[in-house]
Amino acid sequence: MQRDQGVPGTRIELTITLDADLAVIGGGLAGTCAAITAARAGLRVALIQDRPVLGGNASSEVRLWVLGATSHMGNNNRWAREGGVIDEILIENLHRNPEGNALILDTILLEKVVSEPGITLLLNTAVHEVEKSSADTISAVRAWCSQNSTAYVVKAPLFCDASGDGIAGFLSGAAFRMGAEPRSEFGEGFAPDAGYGELLGHSMYFYSKDTGRPVKYTAPSFALKDITTIPRYRDIKASDSGCRFWWFEYGGRLDTVHETEKIKWELWRVIYGAWDYIKNSGQFPEADTMTLEWVGTIPGKRESRRFEGDYILTQQDLVEQRTHPDAVAAGGWAMDLHPADGVYSPLSPCTQWHSKGVYQIPYRCLYSRNIRNLFLAGRIISVSHVAFGSTRVMATCAHTAQAVGMAAVLCRGKGVNPADVEVSALQRELLRAGQYIPGVALQDPDDLAQSALVTSTSSFVVDELKPCGESATLALSRAMLVPVAAGPAPKVTYFVDVSAATTLDVELRCSARPGNFTPDLELFRQSIELAPGEAQPVTIAPDIQTEAPAYLFYTLLRNPAVSVQLSSTRVTGVLSLTQSMNAAVAKGTRQEPPEDSGIDSFEFWLPARRPGGLNLAMRVEPPLAPFSAGNVTNGIARPTIQSNAWVADPADPAPRLTFTWPESKTISRVELAFDTDFDHPLESVLWGHPERDIPFCVRSYRLLDAEGTLLHECRENHQTRNTIRFDTAVTTSALQLEIVSTHGAPAAVFEVRVYSR
Numbered sequence: 040m041q042r043d044q045g046v047p048g049t050r051i052e053l054t055i056t057l058d059a060d061l062a063v064i065g066g067g068l069a070g071t072c073a074a075i076t077a078a079r080a081g082l083r084v085a086l087i088q089d090r091p092v093l094g095g096n097a098s099s100e101v102r103l104w105v106l107g108a109t110s111h112m113g114n115n116n117r118w119a120r121e122g123g124v125i126d127e128i129l130i131e132n133l134h135r136n137p138e139g140n141a142l143i144l145d146t147i148l149l150e151k152v153v154s155e156p157g158i159t160l161l162l163n164t165a166v167h168e169v170e171k172s173s174a175d176t177i178s179a180v181r182a183w184c185s186q187n188s189t190a191y192v193v194k195a196p197l198f199c200d201a202s203g204d205g206i207a208g209f210l211s212g213a214a215f216r217m218g219a220e221p222r223s224e225f226g227e228g229f230a231p232d233a234g235y236g237e238l239l240g241h242s243m244y245f246y247s248k249d250t251g252r253p254v255k256y257t258a259p260s261f262a263l264k265d266i267t268t269i270p271r272y273r274d275i276k277a278s279d280s281g282c283r284f285w286w287f288e289y290g291g292r293l294d295t296v297h298e299t300e301k302i303k304w305e306l307w308r309v310i311y312g313a314w315d316y317i318k319n320s321g322q323f324p325e326a327d328t329m330t331l332e333w334v335g336t337i338p339g340k341r342e343s344r345r346f347e348g349d350y351i352l353t354q355q356d357l358v359e360q361r362t363h364p365d366a367v368a369a370g371g372w373a374m375d376l377h378p379a380d381g382v383y384s385p386l387s388p389c390t391q392w393h394s395k396g397v398y399q400i401p402y403r404c405l406y407s408r409n410i411r412n413l414f415l416a417g418r419i420i421s422v423s424h425v426a427f428g429s430t431r432v433m434a435t436c437a438h439t440a441q442a443v444g445m446a447a448v449l450c451r452g453k454g455v456n457p458a459d460v461e462v463s464a465l466q467r468e469l470l471r472a473g474q475y476i477p478g479v480a481l482q483d484p485d486d487l488a489q490s491a492l493v494t495s496t497s498s499f500v501v502d503e504l505k506p507c508g509e510s511a512t513l514a515l516s517r518a519m520l521v522p523v524a525a526g527p528a529p530k531v532t533y534f535v536d537v538s539a540a541t542t543l544d545v546e547l548r549c550s551a552r553p554g555n556f557t558p559d560l561e562l563f564r565q566s567i568e569l570a571p572g573e574a575q576p577v578t579i580a581p582d583i584q585t586e587a588p589a590y591l592f593y594t595l596l597r598n599p600a601v602s603v604q605l606s607s608t609r610v611t612g613v614l615s616l617t618q619s620m621n622a623a624v625a626k627g628t629r630q631e632p633p634e635d636s637g638i639d640s641f642e643f644w645l646p647a648r649r650p651g652g653l654n655l656a657m658r659v660e661p662p663l664a665p666f667s668a669g670n671v672t673n674g675i676a677r678p679t680i681q682s683n684a685w686v687a688d689p690a691d692p693a694p695r696l697t698f699t700w701p702e703s704k705t706i707s708r709v710e711l712a713f714d715t716d717f718d719h720p721l722e723s724v725l726w727g728h729p730e731r732d733i734p735f736c737v738r739s740y741r742l743l744d745a746e747g748t749l750l751h752e753c754r755e756n757h758q759t760r761n762t763i764r765f766d767t768a769v770t771t772s773a774l775q776l777e778i779v780s781t782h783g784a785p786a787a788v789f790e791v792r793v794y795s796r
Contacts, residue, residue: 054190057159059085061447062180062195064166067095068105068433069417069440070201071148072124076444076472078157082451085193086158087182089165090337093148095203095417097433099141101339102244102724103282105129107434108371109720113621114393115644116371117520117556117614118678118717122475124151125437126759129721134731134757139724164191166202169210175411177211197447197457201416201440204296205344208419213407214347217296219424227354227425228637229374229392236379237424239431240290241299241338243306245314246280247329254330256318261304263312266320270385277317277326281725286388287313288341291379295343303338309382310334341377341418341431348421349458350403357398357426358638360552362478365462366399367442367469369477370435373624374428374638391624392638396555397477400430402465405443406457414447414457416440438474445469471792473676473712473760477554480674487706487793488672491698491774495668497688499785501613502662504606504654506574510536511653513601516618518548518594518644519655520556522665522682528562528583531593532658534604536573541600543567547581548592554679557641558592569601576658588681592616592644593657606656611714611735611787612665612682615654616644646718650729666787668696676712676789684714687778687786694778694786698793699745705795707768709751711761711776712790713737732757734783745773757782768795 059082063074066088074086096103108119120126128147136143152160161184168181170192179194200207205215218237222230231237266272271286287309290302311334317326355361357374373391378384404421407413415421417436429435445468449460470481483489501521511517523529528547535543544566548558563581579593595603597618605615620628620643632638646652666686675683687694714735721728732738742751742763751763774793778786 052188052190054192056192056194057085059083059159059193059195060451061197061199062087062193063199063201064180064207065200065202065417066090066093067201067203067417068097068125068437070199071152072437073199073201073416073440073444074158075124075151075155076441077447078155080445080448082157082448084158085161085195086152087161087164087166087193089163091163092145093152094145096339097144097723099145100337101335102141103339103433104722104724104726105433106372106720106722107432107438108369108397109718110372111621111623111720111722112646112648112718113624114371114373115395115555115557116397119369119371119397120717120720121369121434121438123438123441123473125434125441126473129723130715130758132723133721133728137728137731139722139727141724144723161191166206169207171211175409177207177410177412180207197412197414197450199414199416199443199447200419203340203343203417203419205346205419208346208407208410208413208415209344211410211413213410213413215344216347217344225353225423227423228635229354229376229425231376236291238291238295238379239341239377240288240379240381241295241302241306241340242285242288243303243310243335243338244281244284244287245310245331245335246333248332249329251328253327256314256331258311258315261308261311262315263308266312266316269309269382271388272316275313275316277323277329283725286382288377288381288388289383291377291381295340299338299340306338342427344419345427346415346419346421347408348404348406348415349408350401350421352400352404352422352426352430354423354425354637357394357429360394360396360398363399363401365402366476366479367402367405367465368400368439369397369475370400370430371397372429372432372435374425376425376428392632392636393630395557395559395639395641396552399477400439402442402446402460402462405439405446411456411458414443416443441472441474442469445472470674475677482674483792485794487704487795488698488791491700493668493672494697494699495685495687496693496695497691498664498668499610499666499686499688500662500664501610501659503658504608504656506534506604506656507607507653509605509653510602511605513595513598513603516594516597517603517655518558518592518616519657520590520592520614520616521663522612522678523585523589523591523663524665525585525587528581528585528591529663530578530580530660532576532578533595534574534656535569535577536602536604537569537571537575537600539571539600541569541598543569543577543598543601544596545577545579546594546596547579547583548594549589553587553589556590558594558644559641574604590680604656605653607653609654609734609784611684611686612678613654614646614718615652616646618642619645621645671696671788671791677717684787684789689785696776696788696791698774698791700772703770703772705768705770706774706793707765707796708794709742709763709774710790710792711788713756713759714787714789715759732782734781735787736782737778737786737788738782739779741777741779743775743777744769744771
């Protein structure tokens, strides 16, 4: 760091020059996760944020919940929550902040960043100028901090623009787009017309609280006077707050970069006018004792510039779930577009169409096609307007940004620019760090566990999920999602209570595409005659051979005369589902897009959130054995086409995994991955969660050598991933992982990796 006070006797601003390996512009979740990823791998990172806190739209300044591929558990993307740093942040937020206080999330983000010695954090510092060493290369950015009247010059060989509006990319001359492409450009059936509009607007929110005594409210003069100018004004509820008012949106007909202040003032008019309506219209007597506690002061932006990389992701990539050789991340939020007129539009405030499963995001979308040392992160990555409708959400932005952070590490190690990164090495390093890349398994030649004999004291065998005394009516079709091995499909028996003689239809379904959880392929169907009575067995016994491991849906179709008995037994990778809908992200239990939209029609089969969502009581013949010890070395750390987990028998008093080598190995580091339920969205604010810690997660464990000598003990864990580094390398012919306790459900381990360095 260099300080330049200027010439003595003159009034030249204080200027500080910083040298870094990577300069990240923008401290939203994308920039934060990119910076942490790069710093943990050894880079010197300058993180430049123009706001006083980190998190962008997730921060206490805006207060939008963090979401991604899980989509409020409202689509068919099972176990799809993003991995790596964003998972670590969300799990920590759950542990400290299940109530969803945005201020607490602020502190978690700040703590994560300042805990990394390789990161220099500049808050309240806005980039306003770019210096270039050539037409296609950035050499430095200039920024100004309003709080300490200091100018900064940040020099680096690599830059990452995660600023939302793409200020560094724009100033450097990087190719970009703004507004929707016509349907003719990419053949996207969902491309909007001029009437719908080409840009998504901004939103601002407010919070209220009940004071317990009458509170009067006088609206400011600039408040909206006639609430009926908002077509959805009847949807305003006194009980709603924060981003439940996501549809308070405006600005899609304006310049969403340069007219943001104008958009903000209009949103203030709407908010204060809405509160005036709540308080003074007489329609909400419950609001008599309520006061306006907080109103946002900066809008949450959805869309402005999108920059061009070597590939532009389009609707077809998402819907067809196309495979990319350079895949580095995953997405899965709906293609979610909003009318440009926002809160003043008579149209539905959003149009959401889901894919049948998660999709890959290629690395070629994460760097500029014409500025050689510029990475793209967050909502500005290289996508069409339609694809942007999905990739723009914050957890997806963070996930792709982690790939940028790791790519920067490889660039520095090889002395190359972003376009020249070795993709296989990038994928390997990302998977090592917990990134989820659909269809890509970790192949790690340095992992000593790959050459070990892996055994366990026990494994969970799914032969029966015993009834717990509760039942659920088949007012909705229900199914158990069960992982089966290749070969004959097992028989599954449910137990039903029947109120009147009826015919129950049962089916066996699977997904047409391996790794999906949309049951769009019927394998077997049968009608079963039932007489009135309780606890009657209903057996689904298909004469079906599966060619590869897969998830099957053992389905009971809707019949209100029948109730199915439930089980309180929960285990990793086994779920009960209903053919239902989540109104937060869908209009019905079946997606039915327009014929020419290029989007699939299919049913939604959804789990319920804990503490609901009990499994169906069932008996399985022959018993399933999907939880063997060998799963922890298969390179996949979440359920996909199989459970991919070792789960111990609940009756095992001391569950243990043992890795044995024919000769002694020197071990300096062990990587563990536990189950924090990747199906749970972990929304960061407002939603609220019933637990502080995920029940499937290992709480306490011990590592021992071949002789049983204690090498490491963890007594309180709630995180997905644990890294254990030994101060002195250990030489042993065996490593034992002993599970001492969990947070409630049977112990589950996805991954164990062992390294000599």
